[in-house]
Amino acid sequence: MNEPVGLSWDYDGxxxxxxxxxxxxxxxxxxFLLLRRMSLLGDAISHAILPGLAVxxxxxxxxxxLPMFLGAVIVGILTALFTEWIRNFGDxxxxxxxxxxxxxxxxIGLVMIVQAxxxxxxxxxxxxxxxxxxxxxxxxxVAELEIPRVVIVLGIVTxxxxxxxxxxxxxxxxxxxxxxxATSIGFSSRxxxxxxxxxxxxxxxxxxxxAGNILVVAMFVVPPATAFLLTKRLGMMIFCSTIIxxxxxxxxxxxxxxxxxxxxxxSTSTSGMMxxxxxxxxxxxxxxxxxxxxxxxxxxxxxxxxxxxxEDLIALLYRMDERARDCTVSVQKLSSILxxxxxxxxxxxxxxxxxxxxxxxxxxxxLTDAGRHLGSVLxxxxxxxxxxxxxxxxxxxxxxxxxxxxLEHFTNRELRDRLDEVTAAPSTDPHGRRIPSERxx
Amino acid sequence: MNxxxxxxxxxxxxxxxxxxxxxxxxxxxDVDLEVxxxxxxxxxxxxGAGKSxxxxxxxxxxxxxxxxxxxxxQSYRQSxxxxxxxxxxxxxxxxxxISVLDVVTMGLYGKIGWCMxxxxxxxxxxxxxxxxxGISELANRQISQLSGGQQQRTFLARALVQDADLYLMxxxxxxxxxxxxxxxxxxxxxxxxxxxxALVIHHDLxxxxxxxxxxxxxxxxxxxxxxxxxVFTRENLERTYGGRxxxxxxxxxxxxxxxxxL
Numbered sequence: 231m232n233e234p235v236g237l238s239w240d241y242d243g244x245x246x247x248x249x250x251x252x253x254x255x256x257x258x259x260x261x262f263l264l265l266r267r268m269s270l271l272g273d274a275i276s277h278a279i280l281p282g283l284a285v286x287x288x289x290x291x292x293x294x295x296l297p298m299f300l301g302a303v304i305v306g307i308l309t310a311l312f313t314e315w316i317r318n319f320g321d322x323x324x325x326x327x328x329x330x331x332x333x334x335x336x337x338i339g340l341v342m343i344v345q346a347x348x349x350x351x352x353x354x355x356x357x358x359x360x361x362x363x364x365x366x367x368x369x370x371x372v373a374e375l376e377i378p379r380v381v382i383v384l385g386i387v388t389x390x391x392x393x394x395x396x397x398x399x400x401x402x403x404x405x406x407x408x409x410x411x412a413t414s415i416g417f418s419s420r421x422x423x424x425x426x427x428x429x430x431x432x433x434x435x436x437x438x439x440x441a442g443n444i445l446v447v448a449m450f451v452v453p454p455a456t457a458f459l460l461t462k463r464l465g466m467m468i469f470c471s472t473i474i475x476x477x478x479x480x481x482x483x484x485x486x487x488x489x490x491x492x493x494x495x496x497s498t499s500t501s502g503m504m505x506x507x508x509x510x511x512x513x514x515x516x517x518x519x520x521x522x523x524x525x526x527x528x529x530x531x532x533x534x535x536x537x538x539x540x541e542d543l544i545a546l547l548y549r550m551d552e553r554a555r556d557c558t559v560s561v562q563k564l565s566s567i568l569x570x571x572x573x574x575x576x577x578x579x580x581x582x583x584x585x586x587x588x589x590x591x592x593x594x595x596x597l598t599d600a601g602r603h604l605g606s607v608l609x610x611x612x613x614x615x616x617x618x619x620x621x622x623x624x625x626x627x628x629x630x631x632x633x634x635x636x637l638e639h640f641t642n643r644e645l646r647d648r649l650d651e652v653t654a655a656p657s658t659d660p661h662g663r664r665i666p667s668e669r670x671x
Numbered sequence: 672m673n674x675x676x677x678x679x680x681x682x683x684x685x686x687x688x689x690x691x692x693x694x695x696x697x698x699x700x701d702v703d704l705e706v707x708x709x710x711x712x713x714x715x716x717x718x719g720a721g722k723s724x725x726x727x728x729x730x731x732x733x734x735x736x737x738x739x740x741x742x743x744x745q746s747y748r749q750s751x752x753x754x755x756x757x758x759x760x761x762x763x764x765x766x767x768x769i770s771v772l773d774v775v776t777m778g779l780y781g782k783i784g785w786c787m788x789x790x791x792x793x794x795x796x797x798x799x800x801x802x803x804x805g806i807s808e809l810a811n812r813q814i815s816q817l818s819g820g821q822q823q824r825t826f827l828a829r830a831l832v833q834d835a836d837l838y839l840m841x842x843x844x845x846x847x848x849x850x851x852x853x854x855x856x857x858x859x860x861x862x863x864x865x866x867x868x869a870l871v872i873h874h875d876l877x878x879x880x881x882x883x884x885x886x887x888x889x890x891x892x893x894x895x896x897x898x899x900x901x902v903f904t905r906e907n908l909e910r911t912y913g914g915r916x917x918x919x920x921x922x923x924x925x926x927x928x929x930x931x932x933l
Contacts, residue, residue: 265767397786404777408763414730414756415781415833462768462813 237487244366244378246483249504251384252362252441253475256449258391259429261468264454265406266423270325271310272450274332275427276434276443278309280339283438288342299435306431309335310424362441362500380440387436394429395468402426403464441501448505449475456512459519478508538639540578541608542568544587544597545638548605551597552664560594606666611641613659613666614649620660621653627660643668680744683708683837683868684729689738691721691728695927698724700892702738706837706885709866711859713873713883713899717912720890722872723759726839730756742837752781755835757826759842765814765822772797772810774825778832800828805854820851827858838862838869845874856882879903 256272263269279302286301309331316327362380369376395402401422405412409419430450437446457470482504490498517524543564550557565575579595582588587601597605615634619625625633641649646668659665678685686704690697699721706712714722727733729740731747742750755778775797776789783789801807804824809817817825823843830838843855859869859882870887873879879886879899886903888894888911895907 265764400780400783400789401785403769403773404780407767407769407774408758408777410727410732410758410762411756411777411829412780413732414751414754416751417780417785458768462815463770464768464773467768 237484241366242483242487244381245362245500246480248362248365248378248380248384248440249445249479249483249500250476251381251388252437252445253449253453253479253504253508254472255384255388255391255433256437256446257453257471257475258388258395258468259426259433260450261395261454261457261464261471262402262406262426263430263450264458265464266426268324269451269455270328271313271427272430272434273447274313274328275306275309275430276438276447276450278332278335278339279303279306279431279435279438281305281335281342282339283435284339284342299432302435302438303428303431305335306434307424307427309431310427362445365440383436384440387433391429391433394425398422398425399465441504444505445501448508449478452505452508452512453478456508456515459512459515459521459523462521474508474511478511479504482507536578539568539570539574540581541604541639542570542635543575543578544582544601544605545608545612547588547595547597548602548609551602551605556596558591558594558596563594607646608638610666610668611646611649612638613663614646614653614656615641616659616661617653617656617665618649630660678739678741678744679705681708682706682741683743684870685741686725686729687739687741689725689728689740690736691724691733692736697736697891699728699889702889702893704887704893704896706868706870708868709863710868710884711863711882712868712870713879713886714870714889715873715876715879715886715911716889716894720911722889723841725889726756726841726870726872729839730754753836755830755833755838757830757838757840757843760819760822760826760845762841765817767814769814770810771801771806771812771814771817771821771825774814775800775828775832778829781833796832797828800831801825803831804828804858818848820847823847823851824854827855831858836867838867838871840869840871842872842874844878876908 260269260272263272282301282303282305283298285305286297286299289301290297312331313324313328316322316330317324320327320330322330365378365380368379370379370382371377372382401412401417405417405419405422412419412422433450434446437449453471453474454467456474457467460470461467483500485507486498486500486503489503515523518526520526546564546567547559550559561576561579562572564570564579565572568575579588579590582601583590583595585600586598587604588595589598612634615637616630619630619633620627650668656665682705684704684706686702689699689702689704691699702725714725716722724733728735728738729742729747730751740747743753747754772794776793778800779789779793779796783793798807798810801810804827806821806824806828809821809825814822814825823845827843830840844852847855859871862869863884871883873882880903883899885897886899887896888902888907890911894911895902
């Protein structure tokens with residue numbers, strides 16, 4: 231029932247290239263928007279340039295690129311100016327003032343365009359969603375080569391943005407990190423701010439008619455945010471963000487063409503799919519991010535839980551050993567006291583056998599000297615904490631056990647010595663049990 | 672009123688009649704100050720006394736309502752290469768994706784100039800400064816992994832590479848461990864030995880006589896300034912901390928109210 235899906239270099243190649251250029255051009259300055267905590271300014275400017283386009287159109291009576299370009303860039307910069315002005319004088323935070331400025335400007339632009347709709351070939355829908363699919367139909371001959379106009383425009387913008395980031399790398403870095411120092415040594419952070427705004431406006435305008443708002447807004451924010459999750463080096467972050475931008479463009483177009491066919495639909499919006507792919511890549515990055523990814527955190531938490539349980543087993547055995555020296559305890563008994571799953575406790579006890587903390591026998595396990603040492607350290611920490619919580623914190627005796635049970639796993643020798651010092655080296659804890667002394671081995 | 676008088680070129684810092692206002696409300700008011708060369712000068716005063724604002728106004732980071740600042744007899748713009756600034760540690764985002772060495776190298780950006788790249792020799796200077804503040808092993812560490820004391824040492828190393836003659840430091844001793852505090856004092860004394868001057872905002876009153884040659888007691892205006900042994904007295908401290916200029920506050924409040932009802 232489906233017609234075969236065809237991809238051709240002449241057609242799809244140009245679309246993907248246009249998408250890639252747009253994505254890379256936007257994500258380059260987007261990195262610094264992100265670090266300056268003003269990612270939404272890209273969004274604001276991309277919307278606010280609409281009246282600039284409209285005015286330029288009225289004035290020049292044509293849809294030629296240059297006046298439109300200038301009009302949009304000027305309004306883009308005005309957006310940044312107004313935003314700052316409203317924040318200072320209107321006493322509202324940056325987000326709110328940005329919202330006020332760009333919705334107002336966008337509305338003005340929309341009204342103007344609709345008013346002029348009779349004799350104007352400027353379609354609001356086209357502005358929002360872009361017409362990236364039309365890329366291959368508007369060709370310009372450059373040195374014997376027929377290249378889509380869009381690709382040339384976006385290519386120029388990408389080169390400008392790349393030069394901007396390379397040339398002002400250190401100034402952008404400094405003014406984003408420490409604007410006060412930047413200004414005090416002569417790199418006005420204000421000037422950098424407005425240079426960045428110009429670049430953002432130029433990028434937004436250039437991407438506008440081709441890719442539409444949705445793609446450029448997404449590319450200002452999502453690839454840099456994804457790269458920020460993956461690396462902690464600025465250069466690397468910028469590099470990663472461009473790779474992610476390219477990936478989203480390629481995957482976006484492929485899935486726009488291929489995926490709907492699977493469900494029996496015709497192909498869908500390429501810019502939309504590109505933005506969606508960027509979002510998907512962000513989601514993946516948030517799962518696998520090496521420092522704070524969801525997976526890493528889950529693994530870390532599990533490892534910690536295992537370590538704590540494994541220490542609890544030894545501490546419990548030590549407490550039993552205190553009452554009956556060299557007693558042998560079964561895994562079932564240990565796990566039922568600690569409310570742990572028996573197989574988990576058994577597995578951890580086997581680990582302790584390997585490390586020489588316990589010796590197995592037919593009826594269970596008993597502590598070795600090394601195990602006794604480990605247990606004494608834990609129990610000492612536990613009871614010192616109990617003593618500390620009662621004597622220094624004034625906590626009721628019946629409520630200290632839970633706290634100490636947690637803290638004992640995070641207490642090193644130095645902390646124990648300090649606890650010992652502030653609680654005046656007690657020999658028993660508040661429950662009257664002996665606090666094991668620190669061993670030196 | 673004395674804007675035409677030449678500024679004293681032998682003094683690292685002169686401040687005349689400096690007033691800074693925020694929404695009409697004066698933050699610092701009619702500040703006069705002279706800082707002698709080769710001294711460590713403490714700036715002391717209660718919260719909201721305008722200490723940070725004073726430093727920022729000296730560097731033209733906040734607009735002045737009136738007054739004049741001279742750095743070695745020139746305006747800040749003309750002599751900013753002779754000034755090193757250490758902002759408050761909390762003023763920057765320590766999650767920023769850069770390394771310790773990157774931060775220290777920033778102190779050299781002024782010398783490197785617009786658009787020129789950071790070179791190996793600059794990084795070598797930065798490494799040397801990290802050695803001086805005792806954290807050379809952290810050079811390639813991402814800055815979010817630093818402790819408070821290490822952050823402060825990083826900032827100090829950055830100030831060192833600026834190789835300035837006048838340093839303006841905003842609470843370098845705030846919330847640092849004892850070892851770092853000692854290290855900072857050592858560095859400050861080394862600076863003084865090299866003939867440099869430092870104006871340091873400080874919060875811990877008991878250590879003032881030990882650390883600083885002279886002291887500025889600030890509470891919106893300069894309550895007293897001069898050699899620590901003369902100025903750092905109980906009376907002066909009481910006048911500094913004993914209460915703001917409450918009548919002035921009330922007057923500005925009345926002014927604002929009037930403005931609102933107009």
